[in-house]
Amino acid sequence: xxxxxxYILGGLTIFTALRMILASNPVHSVLYLIAxxxxxxGQYLLMNAQFLFIVNLIVYAGAIMVLFLFxxxxxxxxxxxxxxxxxxxxFTMVISAGILMITLLAAFIQNQHDPASLPLTxxxxxxxxxxxxxxxxxxxxxxxxxxxxxxxxxAVLVGKQKxxxxxxxxx
Amino acid sequence: MSTLLIIKTVLILIVFGITLGIAMYSTYLERKVAAFLQDxxxxxxxxxxxxLQPLADGGKMFFKEDFIPQKSEKWLFILGPGIAMxxxxxxxxxxxxxxxxxxxxxxxxxxxANVDIGILYILGFLSIGVYxxxxxxxxxxxxxxxxxxxxxxxxxxxxxxxxxxxxxxxxMTSGSLSLGDIVESQHGGQWNVFYQPLAxxxxxxxxxxxxxxxxxxxxxxxxxxxxxxxxxxxxxKLGFYLxxxxxxxxxxxxxxxxxxxxxxNFPFMDDLGLSENAITLIGVMVFFxxxxxxxxxxxxVRWTLPRFRYDQLMHLGWKTLIPLAxxxxxxxGAWLIFKDQF
Numbered sequence: 472x473x474x475x476x477x478y479i480l481g482g483l484t485i486f487t488a489l490r491m492i493l494a495s496n497p498v499h500s501v502l503y504l505i506a507x508x509x510x511x512x513g514q515y516l517l518m519n520a521q522f523l524f525i526v527n528l529i530v531y532a533g534a535i536m537v538l539f540l541f542x543x544x545x546x547x548x549x550x551x552x553x554x555x556x557x558x559x560x561x562f563t564m565v566i567s568a569g570i571l572m573i574t575l576l577a578a579f580i581q582n583q584h585d586p587a588s589l590p591l592t593x594x595x596x597x598x599x600x601x602x603x604x605x606x607x608x609x610x611x612x613x614x615x616x617x618x619x620x621x622x623x624x625x626a627v628l629v630g631k632q633k634x635x636x637x638x639x640x641x642x
Numbered sequence: 643m644s645t646l647l648i649i650k651t652v653l654i655l656i657v658f659g660i661t662l663g664i665a666m667y668s669t670y671l672e673r674k675v676a677a678f679l680q681d682x683x684x685x686x687x688x689x690x691x692x693x694l695q696p697l698a699d700g701g702k703m704f705f706k707e708d709f710i711p712q713k714s715e716k717w718l719f720i721l722g723p724g725i726a727m728x729x730x731x732x733x734x735x736x737x738x739x740x741x742x743x744x745x746x747x748x749x750x751x752x753x754x755a756n757v758d759i760g761i762l763y764i765l766g767f768l769s770i771g772v773y774x775x776x777x778x779x780x781x782x783x784x785x786x787x788x789x790x791x792x793x794x795x796x797x798x799x800x801x802x803x804x805x806x807x808x809x810x811x812x813x814m815t816s817g818s819l820s821l822g823d824i825v826e827s828q829h830g831g832q833w834n835v836f837y838q839p840l841a842x843x844x845x846x847x848x849x850x851x852x853x854x855x856x857x858x859x860x861x862x863x864x865x866x867x868x869x870x871x872x873x874x875x876x877x878x879k880l881g882f883y884l885x886x887x888x889x890x891x892x893x894x895x896x897x898x899x900x901x902x903x904x905x906x907n908f909p910f911m912d913d914l915g916l917s918e919n920a921i922t923l924i925g926v927m928v929f930f931x932x933x934x935x936x937x938x939x940x941x942x943v944r945w946t947l948p949r950f951r952y953d954q955l956m957h958l959g960w961k962t963l964i965p966l967a968x969x970x971x972x973x974x975g976a977w978l979i980f981k982d983q984f
Contacts, residue, residue, distance in 0.1 A: 498780065502718075505773070525762040533769025537776070537799060544780045544788065596758050597819055 477517055484510040497543050501536060508532040520595025645748050654735075654754055661734050665888040666696045668937055672888075675941040703881035711874050715781040722778025723875065723882035729771040730889035736760040737896050738822045740906045740926040743919055752906075752926065753822055760821035761809060764897060765802070768852060772798050774886070775854075779871035790870030793860050793952065797851055800959040801858075805848035807967035808841040811974040812901050825905035830912070835902040840970045842902045844963055849894040851959070853887060856944035860952055895936035896929075903932050 484507055491503035508531045515524040593599055604612050670685065670693065677684025685692035710719055740752030757763060772795045779791020812834055813819060816827040828834055835842045851858040862870030869875075872883045899905055906925035914921065950958070 502777070521757065521759050522762075525759045525766045528766040529762065529769055533766060533772070534799070534802075537769070537772055537795060540773075540776055540780075541792065541795065544776070545792065598758075 473517060477514070480510050480513045480517070484514070498540065501540050501543055504539075505532050505536045508536065515595070518595060519592065522597045522600050523595055645746070646750065649745070649748065649750055650754060653752065657734050657739065657754060658731065661731065661889060661892060664892050664933075664937075665885055666700070668888040668891060669699065669884075670696050671937065672941050672944075675938065676945050679942070679945040700881070703878050706877040708877040708879065709874075711782065711784070713783045714874065715783070718777050718781035719874075720879070722774055722781060723879045723886070724774075725777065726771065726774030726886040727882045727889075729767050729774060730886040730893065733764050733767050733893045734896075736763050736821055737893070737900060738825050738905055739929060741918070741922040743922050751822065752922065756820060756822040759819050761813065761819050761824070761901075764821075764893075765806060765809070768798075768805075769802060771890070774883075775871050778875070778883070782871075782874035784874050786867045786869070787871050787873045790862060790867045790873070793867075794854055794871055797854070797858060797860065797955060797959075800956065801848045801851035801963070804844055804959060804963035804967050805852065807964065807971055808844035808848065809901070811838055811841040811967075811970050814971075814974050814978060821900055821905075825900055825907065828904040829907050831904075831907075831909055833902065833904045833907075838902070838970070838974070840966065841974075842898075844967050844970070845901065846898060847958075847963060849898060850940070850943065851955075853890045853894055853940070855887070855891065855940055857947040857950050858955060859944075859949060860955060891937060891940050892933065895933045895940065898936050899929060899932040905929055905932075 487503045487506040487510060491500050491507060494500040494503060508527065512524045512527045512532070515521075515527060594603065673695070674684045674692075676682075685695040688694035688698045710716055735754045736757055738751065738753040738756070742749050742751055775794045775798075776791050779787040779794070782788075812824070815834065815837055816824045818824060818827070824834075850856075854862070862872070867873070872880055875883060906922075906929040908925060908928040916924075
């Protein structure tokens with residue numbers, strides 16, 4: 472039963488991910504990406520990782536993608552204003568993405584586990600995950616939170632207008 | 643197991659029916675409350691005291707022309723109200739409506755799903771609710787709709803932060819994310835509103851903003867934006883948007899009662915000497931009384947306070963509510979440590 476669900480969800484995820492790349496309208500593209508995030512959250516739920524499921528929904532589908540959609544809707548992108556990339560950068564991207572795919576394939580071919588029938592554990596429940604994060608992994612956890620804080624302060628600093636600029640606007 | 647499944651299915655159907663019924667009669671109540679506050683009579687033609695008015699309104703909505711603008715994105719235009727309604731109906735799944743009930747030798751809780759992540763589930767669906775408005779507003783291909791959608795969604799994103807922070811303080815005192823546990827921890831008059839008055843104040847302000855209700859209903863500010871994000875909508879699609887707002891109001895009232903006013907708990911519930919079933923049934927009624935009061939409160943505020951200006955709204959959200967919520971969070975943490983030490 473669960474493995475059927477896994478394959479249905481997986482197939483739909485690949486479908487929406489492809490549509491995201493192939494869609495010509497950027498807003499449609501973002502909407503497909505949101506659908507992809509939903510389906511990936513579904514996979515988390517299949518593994519009984521409730522906390523990851525809901526955090527993925529809140530953070531990615533609910534917050535980050537809303538901002539993406541926001542910007543795209545206001546920019547009103549269309550064919551005429553679409554930026555064209557040079558052939559050199561296109562080549563670089565294709566080659567690096569290809570190398571990444573080969574690496575991933577090599578890693579997954581080694582792994583003989585059936586992805587559809589992972590053992591159900593309780594590690595994804597809030598209590599267990601919190602306990603693990605604050606005992607075994609407390610140093611990486613705190614370091615990553617400092618990184619986030621630094622990124623936030625940096626964003627505020629970049630976004631903040633200098634006093635002189637503000638005065639010019641006010642005049 | 644199968645009995646449990648049947649009971650849960652029946653419970654889902656009942657909750658769904660009650661949600662829709664209450665949302666329907668909220669529209670009637672809104673007009674009656676508005677009439678009362680403005681010294682008018684209000685709807686009184688359809689049936690005694692006009693209680694058939696919601697049915698008449700619903701019928702009217704269904705039979706209006708269902709218009710889709712030619713230059714709109716047709717599928718997204720249809721999807722918008724669908725998402726709004728779907729999200730509004732989903733959130734009722736984790737709300738604990740009552741205590742334990744024993745029927746046919748089986749004891750069960752009056753809650754569809756007591757999941758571990760109850761309150762996060764509600765926050766998650768809240769943040770998805772933005773899409774209904776954004777997609778609808780953008781797909782209409784109308785400047786005013788887009789402005790309305792942008793206003794509504796930026797307002798919802800901004801106030802979600804303060805709301806999440808104010809909920810965190812409550813989670814810290816009750817030590818669980820599950821709504822069932824949060825209600826149980828308030829048993830015996832230990833209501834969170836007495837321990838977290840600031841969090842309650844912040845939460846209720848944010849709830850008004852999240853529901854796009856007055857005084858934060860800038861998304862549908864008629865003098866500036868015609869109808870806001872649903873300018874181009876007609877018939878039952880418009881009905882869905884308006885209806886979703888009333889469902890959200892009902893769910894928000896339920897969550898306020900659960901988080902801060904003890905949910906189905908009521909004073910002296912252990913001293914009455916009644917059987918557990920009777921206590922549960924009274925509890926459900928008390929819970930609905932609390933919800934009705936907060937729905938009334940929503941309307942009371944709407945017909946009392948004038949609308950905010952947009953920059954005032956953003957100032958209030960980012961420069962007042964969020965710092966206050968963080969202070970409250972730090973204060974709660976300090977208090978919890980202090981309580982453990984002595």
